[in-house]
Amino acid sequence: NAGVMQNPRHLVRRRGQEARLRCSPMKGHSHVYWYRQLPEEGLKFMVYLQKENIIDESGMPKERFSAEFPKEGPSILRIQQVVRGDSAAYFCASSPPGGGDQPQHFGDGTRLSIL
Amino acid sequence: AQSVAQPEDQVNVAEGNPLTVKCTYSVSGNPYLFWYVQYPNRGLQFLLKYITGDNLVKGSYGFEAEFNKSQTSFHLKKPSALVSDSALYFCAVRDGRTGFQKLVFGTGTRLLVSP
Numbered sequence: 264n265a266g267v268m269q270n271p272r273h274l275v276r277r278r279g280q281e282a283r284l285r286c287s288p289m290k291g292h293s294h295v296y297w298y299r300q301l302p303e304e305g306l307k308f309m310v311y312l313q314k315e316n317i318i319d320e321s322g323m324p325k326e327r328f329s330a331e332f333p334k335e336g337p338s339i340l341r342i343q344q345v346v347r348g349d350s351a352a353y354f355c356a357s358s359p360p361g362g363g364d365q366p367q368h369f370g371d372g373t374r375l376s377i378l
Numbered sequence: 379a380q381s382v383a384q385p386e387d388q389v390n391v392a393e394g395n396p397l398t399v400k401c402t403y404s405v406s407g408n409p410y411l412f413w414y415v416q417y418p419n420r421g422l423q424f425l426l427k428y429i430t431g432d433n434l435v436k437g438s439y440g441f442e443a444e445f446n447k448s449q450t451s452f453h454l455k456k457p458s459a460l461v462s463d464s465a466l467y468f469c470a471v472r473d474g475r476t477g478f479q480k481l482v483f484g485t486g487t488r489l490l491v492s493p
Binding site for chain 1: 382410412414419420421422423424427429468474479480481482483484485486
């Protein structure tokens with residue numbers, strides 16, 4: 264039973280380029296969350312999505328960042344016109360529908376480096 | 379607003395000795411509490427959770443945690459540490475009220491178990 268799959272594992276971009284990070288949730292999970300981890304820090308919530316809906320984007324920067332979780336295919340976190348400060352590890356988590364007492368299961372992350 | 383404090387950046391313990399990793403939290407509704415472990419270049423692995431019921435919860439790999447409502451704490455414990463337990467540990471809290479799904483994480487505690 265595959266876990267949460269994220270790709271790519273490592274992504275290098277130059278300033279001003281676009282970064283696209285993908286996340287396929289665990290089988291049977293319909294809730295997806297994105298978190299960002301800066302070096303030597305904890306994870307910070309960015310966005311919570313269900314299929315075709317953004318439920319909570321209170322942690323998303325107002326500009327350049329967007330997320331989607333289409334009916335078919337993986338969830339995508341998109342960062343436009345990247346800057347050095349976007350360098351971080353981005354983690355996706357998923358949980359099953361229904362109870363909020365279910366733990367979120369995490370992927371291994373995408374490590375984004377901005378040159 | 380939710381918050382989590384992990385007061386120790388690092389905990390050092392000798393193999394075979396008991397270990398404790400501390401966590402205190404603040405949340406408006408009922409707390410849903412979680413512990414995760416992170417190994418280098420990996421995502422977070424779920425260890426255990428407290429939702430309701432017994433204050434002592436048992437989880438994976440021999441870990442347990444004690445919920446203390448009056449002290450708003452959820453300390454992680456293990457009776458006998460292994461060298462392989464050396465990793466980064468994160469405490470997280472979720473507001474148990476309907477509509478609150480995001481996890482708020484502490485800054486993490488690095489556990490170092492010496493042989």
